[in-house]
Amino acid sequence: MQISPSILSADFANLQSELEAISNADWAHVDVMDNHFVPNLTLGLPVVEALLEVSPVPVDCHLMIEDPDRWAPGYAEAGAQSVTFHVEAARDPVATARAIRAAGARAAFAVKPGTPFDPYEELLAEVDMVLVMTVEPGFGGQSFMADQMPKVRRVREAVRRRGGEIWVQVDGGVSADTIEQCAEAGADVFVAGSAVYGKDSAAAAVDDLRALAERHRH
Numbered sequence: 353m354q355i356s357p358s359i360l361s362a363d364f365a366n367l368q369s370e371l372e373a374i375s376n377a378d379w380a381h382v383d384v385m386d387n388h389f390v391p392n393l394t395l396g397l398p399v400v401e402a403l404l405e406v407s408p409v410p411v412d413c414h415l416m417i418e419d420p421d422r423w424a425p426g427y428a429e430a431g432a433q434s435v436t437f438h439v440e441a442a443r444d445p446v447a448t449a450r451a452i453r454a455a456g457a458r459a460a461f462a463v464k465p466g467t468p469f470d471p472y473e474e475l476l477a478e479v480d481m482v483l484v485m486t487v488e489p490g491f492g493g494q495s496f497m498a499d500q501m502p503k504v505r506r507v508r509e510a511v512r513r514r515g516g517e518i519w520v521q522v523d524g525g526v527s528a529d530t531i532e533q534c535a536e537a538g539a540d541v542f543v544a545g546s547a548v549y550g551k552d553s554a555a556a557a558v559d560d561l562r563a564l565a566e567r568h569r570h
């Protein structure tokens with residue numbers, strides 16, 4: 353069970369210390385938004401390169417951008433240890449996943465709440481993780497969408513049928529109140545922004561979330 357705090361809820365003026373505050377996490381989740389695929393703009397490759405210099409934990413890049421075919425490999429080449437692109441945006445998801453892996457990173461694809469998983473089951477052959485969004489991508493602090501749990505179950509079942517180790521990530525509204533149902537449905541990587549950086553101790557929040565997920569492992 354792995355926790356990946358989203359720095360979208362961190363203090364952007366102090367990202368190095370915000371990363372150091374979650375050194376007990378498994379990953380640092382970096383949300384790249386382009387104001388086209390989603391109606392919000394965050395940061396891009398130069399900032400990710402700077403974060404990679406100082407992050408005490410591996411970086412998990414979630415690309416909420418158009419044309420990931422063009423941009424995603426660059427994040428892997430820069431040293432991001434995991435790069436996730438959206439199937440809704442990719443022209444050639446197989447080639448994009450292969451390019452990420454060829455550059456040395458774990459590859460993942462994400463599906464928005466309205467996007468079914470089943471048409472993409474074959475893509476499991478090309479990736480190391482599937483991200484099931486539990487909010488509409490674009491902003492932190494939104495309400496968790498419990499109606500995505502059947503999709504998490506479907507992904508977990510498909511991974512089990514296939515064999516091998518493919519992680520199932522959930523992102524959006526994940527907190528102490530919602531992480532149990534995610535774990536029970538089959539998620540094993542949990543992105544949490546406000547439930548980590550909104551607390552007095554981000555490190556304690558990471559430990560608490562991981563313990564809750566472990567207790568409800570599927």
Ligand SMILES: O=C(CO)[C@@H](O)[C@H](O)COP(=O)(O)O
Nearest residue numbers: 360489490492493525545546
């Ligand atoms: O990708 C996104 C939003 O698009 C997420 O990573 C959020 O940033 C998670 O924030 P919380 O819902 O946990 O506050």
